[in-house]
Amino acid sequence: MTTVARFTVDYTRFLDPSGKAVAELPAFARDPASLVALYRAMVLTRAFDARAVALQRTGRLGTYASTLGQEAIGAALGEAMAPEDVLVPSYRETGAQIARGVRMSELLLYWGGDERGSRFTGPREDFPVSVPVASQSCHAVGVALAFRLRNEPRVAVSVCGDGATSKGDFYESLNAAGVWRLPLVFLVNNNQWAISVPRSRQSAAETIAQKAVAAGFRGEQVDGNDAVALRAVLEAAIERARKGGGPTLVEALTYRLCDHTTADDASRYRPAEEVSGHWAEDPVVRLRNHLVAAGAWRKAEEEALLDECARTVEAAVAEYESLPPQDPASLFDYLYAELPAALREQREALIRGGGGDE
Amino acid sequence: MSENGGTTLVEAVNLALARELERDPSVVVLGEDVGVNGGVFRATAGLQRRFGEARVLDTPLAETLIAGMSVGLAAQGFRPVAEIQFMGFIHSTLDQMLNHAARLRNRTRGRLTCPMVLRAPFGGGIHAPEHHSESTEALFAHIPGLRVVIPSSPARAYGLLLAAIRDPDPVVFLEPKRIYRALKEPVADDGQALPLDACFVLREGRDVTLVTWGALVRETLAAADTLAGEGVEAEVIDVATVKPLDTETILASVARTGRCVIVHEAARSGGVGAEIAAVLAERGLTTLLAPVVRVTGYDTVMPLYRLEHLYLPDEARILAAVRGVMEYA
Ligand SMILES: Cc1ncc(C[n+]2csc(CCOP(=O)(O)OP(=O)(O)O)c2C)c(N)n1
Ligand SMILES: [Mg+2]
Numbered sequence: 214m215t216t217v218a219r220f221t222v223d224y225t226r227f228l229d230p231s232g233k234a235v236a237e238l239p240a241f242a243r244d245p246a247s248l249v250a251l252y253r254a255m256v257l258t259r260a261f262d263a264r265a266v267a268l269q270r271t272g273r274l275g276t277y278a279s280t281l282g283q284e285a286i287g288a289a290l291g292e293a294m295a296p297e298d299v300l301v302p303s304y305r306e307t308g309a310q311i312a313r314g315v316r317m318s319e320l321l322l323y324w325g326g327d328e329r330g331s332r333f334t335g336p337r338e339d340f341p342v343s344v345p346v347a348s349q350s351c352h353a354v355g356v357a358l359a360f361r362l363r364n365e366p367r368v369a370v371s372v373c374g375d376g377a378t379s380k381g382d383f384y385e386s387l388n389a390a391g392v393w394r395l396p397l398v399f400l401v402n403n404n405q406w407a408i409s410v411p412r413s414r415q416s417a418a419e420t421i422a423q424k425a426v427a428a429g430f431r432g433e434q435v436d437g438n439d440a441v442a443l444r445a446v447l448e449a450a451i452e453r454a455r456k457g458g459g460p461t462l463v464e465a466l467t468y469r470l471c472d473h474t475t476a477d478d479a480s481r482y483r484p485a486e487e488v489s490g491h492w493a494e495d496p497v498v499r500l501r502n503h504l505v506a507a508g509a510w511r512k513a514e515e516e517a518l519l520d521e522c523a524r525t526v527e528a529a530v531a532e533y534e535s536l537p538p539q540d541p542a543s544l545f546d547y548l549y550a551e552l553p554a555a556l557r558e559q560r561e562a563l564i565r566g567g568g569g570d571e
Numbered sequence: 572m573s574e575n576g577g578t579t580l581v582e583a584v585n586l587a588l589a590r591e592l593e594r595d596p597s598v599v600v601l602g603e604d605v606g607v608n609g610g611v612f613r614a615t616a617g618l619q620r621r622f623g624e625a626r627v628l629d630t631p632l633a634e635t636l637i638a639g640m641s642v643g644l645a646a647q648g649f650r651p652v653a654e655i656q657f658m659g660f661i662h663s664t665l666d667q668m669l670n671h672a673a674r675l676r677n678r679t680r681g682r683l684t685c686p687m688v689l690r691a692p693f694g695g696g697i698h699a700p701e702h703h704s705e706s707t708e709a710l711f712a713h714i715p716g717l718r719v720v721i722p723s724s725p726a727r728a729y730g731l732l733l734a735a736i737r738d739p740d741p742v743v744f745l746e747p748k749r750i751y752r753a754l755k756e757p758v759a760d761d762g763q764a765l766p767l768d769a770c771f772v773l774r775e776g777r778d779v780t781l782v783t784w785g786a787l788v789r790e791t792l793a794a795a796d797t798l799a800g801e802g803v804e805a806e807v808i809d810v811a812t813v814k815p816l817d818t819e820t821i822l823a824s825v826a827r828t829g830r831c832v833i834v835h836e837a838a839r840s841g842g843v844g845a846e847i848a849a850v851l852a853e854r855g856l857t858t859l860l861a862p863v864v865r866v867t868g869y870d871t872v873m874p875l876y877r878l879e880h881l882y883l884p885d886e887a888r889i890l891a892a893v894r895g896v897m898e899y900a
Contacts, residue, residue: 329680331678331682332682333679333682340646340683345670348666348667351635351640351643351667352639352640352643354643355642355644359648362625362649369643381663382666385636388631388636547677548716549716550684550738550739553768554768556815
């Protein structure tokens with residue numbers, strides 16, 4: 214018997230949970246300003262999440278998926294992607310979406326049941342939230358192929374959860390990205406849970422990263438609560454893709470400190486001690502500790518930042534709540550480029566206020 | 572074009588694809604075996620050689636991917652024309668077509684759009700293996716935001732496929748493979764598209780309206796000829812776009828004839844014929860002189876080929892239905 218293939222899966226971490234460097238930091242991290250930028254993005258995301266959950270609890274927002282505990286992913290992705298790249302997200306990429314210029318009021322509109330939330334005044338080519346898990350991976354293949362066909366040095370980034378990696382469309386997308394060596398990065402937010410189903414019940418594979426190996430490209434793990442490691446790994450993957458080096462799968466190991474969504478009660482399926490244990494790995498505290506120890510962050514700055522975030526979020530809430538409702542005709546007006554004759558009567562009946570059933 | 576001056580339906584599909592690849596650099600053809608092999612039915616024959624591997628791509632064998640990546644390409648401004656090898660394998664694309672392609676424009680309020688075409692050969696009658704003979708157009712016709720287009724002749728395949736590719740919204744384009752090569756007619760490769768969302772009145776008549784689409788247009792026209800010999804003048808309507816439906820043409824015809832027989836190969840319950848009958852009941856009831864009758868496939872599993880002739884409606888069943896309708900009080 215001979216061995217015909219071997220593979221390894223790298224794991225990257227720069228900061229331990231206390232914020233202490235455990236390896237030589239990447240070049241960007243030697244500039245405190247770049248670390249502060251990551252930190253600010255995480256704090257803003259956390260403030261937004263908290264406000265969105267509160268709005269839901271008071272009936273001012275629909276079901277919302279918080280990113281509590283996973284803020285490093287969005288912050289790092291926001292830094293690692295170029296504006297001309299395209300984000301193809303799931304529903305838990307609030308941080309990355311904010312970083313890419315989606316207005317917070319638009320995010321609130323989306324979760325508040327208003328399609329205008331996906332119209333994005335900012336990143337015009339980014340995909341909207343995808344609810345059918347993993348389905349968006351296929352879109353990212355098409356987007357990356359479009360870049361290739363037009364010879365553009367751009368990269369598509371597809372994000373999904375650990376549960377989503379069990380789906381066929383995830384594998385189909387990985388496989389195609391490998392065949393065509395597309396400029397595409399698959400980022401998996403492995404927050405250990407898919408609603409109530411733990412990571413161990415999704416796959417017997419030791420890592421999710423190794424699924425890339427079967428598709429013929431590199432898969433690696435990164436400490437998903439270490440914003441520095443995430444930024445370094447994602448930046449390298451994105452730049453490799455941009456230079457024609459093909460796709461990468463990045464598995465970010467993190468933990469969902471919140472319920473799955475505001476419609477979920479996680480205490481029914483996971484012990485409180487498990488959750489409280491993971492608070493010790495909080496990505497926000499980790500980076501703050503690091504910054505404070507480096508003398509790059511003080512109490513006054515922290516207070517000013519919290520205040521600033523609260524005001525930014527409040528302004529977004531005000532913008533969200535002040536937008537007049539959509540016209541009833543909007544139910545039909547974006548269905549096709551031009552409304553087919555067969556639908557005109559239904560549209561008119563809707564505007565009249567009847568169902569057209571008479 | 573074939574030597575004897577006529578073009579088959581599958582050749583017309585090929586002509587339309589080539590014409591659009593030539594005319595519009597954003598058109599890409601993709602699917603399983605569409606490249607060197609030219610498609611299992613030869614619909615894409617010669618296209619890769621002529622337009623290159625960047626315009627005519629063999630994909631991995633993965634239907635969800637084919638539909639889903641087409642959504643991504645379309646959102647990026649390409650006009651993907653994806654082939655699903657047989658309709659029996661189209662069903663894993665339903666998620667992408669329903670949840671994404673059909674609603675991308677609506678859910679982004681027009682920011683991203685999805686000008687893609689999903690082509691597939693469909694229907695029975697060619698003694699194909701299991702899962703190769705289904706007609707499930709109604710599954711797609713139920714989806715708001717989609718168009719479902721079915722040609723019934725080489726000329727209409729050419730003109731409708733051009734229109735489908737140029738349409739700014741997603742189109743499911745179903746090709747009746749039983750008549751891929753069964754009939755030839757002159758097709759001018761003139762780049763002229765035919766209208767979508769419009770029925771074609773193939774034969775005028777004052778006594779009864781026969782509404783059909785796809786391969787059964789042939790049998791229906793043959794039945795109309797037979798009926799003419801019996802003194803019954805049948806109007807024959809090829810629906811062509813089964814979503815959205817051109818109900819006006821059908822209602823106007825039935826308002827003149829007072830009688831309607833709907834003919835389709837797909838199973839009866841919940842078929843597109845049911846929608847047409849419902850429209851006639853809602854908006855044409857007072858013009859009807861007889862009940863609307865459907866001649867369709869049965870509500871059973873599409874049989875393997877030895878028994879498929881029992882399943883597929885034929886001219887005799889159409890004639891029997893029309894005679895019943897004509898004799899109705
Ligand atoms: C295809 C599909 N099946 C089921 C659901 C319902 N659902 C929503 S989120 C979810 C769990 C997803 O878990 P994971 O992929 O780990 O992402 P996470 O929510 O943890 O970020 C499920 C089952 C869905 N949205 N899509
Ligand atoms: Mg998860």
